[in-house]
Amino acid sequence: MTMTNFDLQPAVAQRWQALQQTLADIAHRYPDAALxxxxxxxxxxLTHAIYESGLALEVFTLDTGRLHRETLDMLDTVRQHYGRELTVYRPDEDAVHAYVRIHGAHAFYESLELRKACCQIRKVDPLKRALAGRGAWITGQRREQAATRGTLAEQEQDPVFGLYKFNPLASWSQDDVWHVIRALGIPYNPLHDQGYPSIGCEPCTRAIRPGEDVRAGRWWWESSDAKECGLHAGNRVIPVTAAPYKATSV
Known part of the structure; x- marks a missing residue:
């Protein structure tokens, strides 16, 4: 059962109310914006705030083809809880098959370039389709999530996708997020209860150990300053030492 805002601690209640106002302002300024x-x-x-406020903001997700079953089950959870359907974008099958044929199904473990190439096909290219023609998009990024996000702005011009980008939870702490989830009865991915604070594709995500950074389970074999998939490449420019993989060359 969804509780009222009065169940929130005062400081978090202020954050929640500010978030609702921010999302309403985004919807007014950019009616075509999407989460x-x-x-x-x-x-x-963010999904709860959008749906509960009745905002006409689209919510979409990227099904990479390598997600955990628990993550995919969240589509049904959202449908049952809110009576709403998320728009789902998937990678181009030919590009996926070409990558696997040339490099192998687990080539992303071999180098940063091959990992980024896999992310490009499975995540970045579908995101480009999802954002095409929009004026803005919304993310759930927070500054304390990763070294690459330490200076994250709450709103910015996205240099990668060429539209405006909002990160309304940028200043929120992990405790803020979970206090709101528990107080308002927001459904969440059960993997969070199994040691996964950050969840991506199944082969590239593991549970973390006590005391580890919240992003330690993402691409754990890589340096912590390179842990972005390309969806938020503008957070930090990482030098690439080899030519990037191009799907058109296969």
């Missing part, structure tokens, strides 16, 4: 949801905790908070 890119990973179906993880932060994005479920």
């Amino acid at each position: 890119a949801s990973s179906l993880a905790a932060e994005d479920m908070v």
